[in-house]
Amino acid sequence: MMDETEFDRSRVLWWALTAALAGTLGLVLYSYIGTFAFGIFIYYAARPIYRRLRLVVESPGLAASAALFAFEIPFLAITGYLLFLAIKELERSAGAGAEIVAWFLPVPPAELDRAIADPRAYASSFDVASITEVISTGGDVLGPVATFFLHFSLAVALAFYLLRDGDRIADWFRDEVGEDSALWLYASLVDRDFQVVYFGNIRTVVVVALLALGIYNGLNVIAPPGLKIPLPNVLALLTGAATLVPIVVGKIVYVPMTGYLGLKAIESDPQTLWFPVVVAIVALLALDLFPIMVIRPVFAGQSTHRGAMMFSYIFGGLLFNWYGVFFGPLLLIAAIHLVRIGLSELAHGDRITAEVTTAHGLGSMPQPDSVPPDETVNGSTNDATEE
Structure with a gap:
């Protein structure tokens, strides 16, 4: 039979383990607080759709996926629409379009003019050094974009699991307290x-x-x-x-x-x-x-x-x-x-x-x-x- 001293020592060890894990999780949450906050936002924004879908869809995972997809459709549609209009503007006025793009990207307008006027000749003029420079510049530009989509994907994944398992988490918490x-x-x-x-x-x-x-x-x-x-x-x-x-x-x-x-x-x-x-x-x-x-x-x-x-x-x-x-x-x-x-x-x-x-x-x-x-x-x- 465990005496009182062993019982107290065991509780201290369990509390120490709990504190260590809670501190580690808190550090992770603090480091990615923006991603977690955005994931919570997506979860609550998509939850009304999810609850309607659960009335007709038996699988929680399928309903969660459909709700998130319905939430993301406007985002993807607007992004595609803006890209389409940007391309049309670039085609309509190569010079003005090149200046606009060059304002965002570290590429000289003259280079963009040449690429738009004759893409095949422009591509054939590249040597190894030019390709290396383009890859380096593209990496600098696409790096932040890739980081954004990574955090966006993590936020969507968090929202998905909260939608799918949220009811079970709530039931567990209600039973405990x-x-x-x-x-x-x-x-x-x-x-x-x-x-x-x-x-x-x-x-x-x-x-x-x-x-x-x-x-x-x-x-x-x-x-x-x-x-x-x-x-x-x-x-x-x-x-x-x-x-x-x-x-x-x-x-x-x-x-x-x-x-x-x-x-x-x-x-x-x-x-x-x-x-x-x-x-x-x-x-x-x-x-x-x-x-x-x-x-x-x-x-x-x-x-x-x-x-x-x-x-x-x-x-x-x-x-x-x-x-x-x-x-x-x-x-x-x-x-x-x-x-x-x-x-x-x-x-x-x-x-x-x-x-x-x-x-x-x-x-x-x-x-x-x-x-x-x-x-x-x-x-x-x-x-x-x-x-």
Whole structure:
């Protein structure tokens, strides 16, 4: 029979092993926090589709694959559309196209002109040194692209396994802590608000892209001759996608666009400078401030205080770089529900119970058992939002 000393020593060893493994996993998570945050975003964005598919598809793996494929189709379609238009622009105006490409790539415009004018002659003029230089330059350019797609693939893989095995993980956690425990209530509320926030980001992208589509084409109607916004449909898609970039949002698109229009107006007719100014003002108000102040907090903050959600996007981007748009709301929601369920009891030394005891209007409330899961997930039954 194990005496008390051996029992304590065994517990110390197990806790040491647990701490070592937890520290290692924490280091991995910290090193790739952007990839993990993006994977969580993809998971919650695709989960409504997955749950609908599970009603008709028996295999969880097949339903997860189909949901992720449905999520990735718009991304791949937009990327292919943009590449197609870029190639068409390059064919239509070799000189201008070469200058645009050379602005992004470390290749002289004259070299691109030669390659476009006569690809066969240009390829035959290469020697071993030239090929080596091209390979080296291509590696420098494609390296970041390959890194991006690697992290994107890892995020998709993480989302796939969360979709496929998420219900089993949730059942295991519920069995361990108990369905009537405060931990289960905390996890349920955090999960519900994550769903609302991340799925709301997707809707924000779509709405802003449609809004930009109408604004850019509408501005082209009143544009002076020869001063129209180039490729308005492409720029509208890019503006919608840019809403995922914290702080910067539409500035990535409309600032270079208005700068180009301004330079073109100065060269052709300075009296038409009013049009770039109008474009800049309309874009700032409708495609920059409006999405940050209204659209995103409404769509991605239905169950969380909209002002707090807005600041989570802003400060998340400032503190955590590009993935702050995903990680900032995650921290906010986790902190809010900790305050609502356990902080007051911890401060007063009371027992923590499975009840929301304070800050009722800051997040979603526990739903009755009769409410279907899909309705509680998308936030449609929650009326606790407080401005």
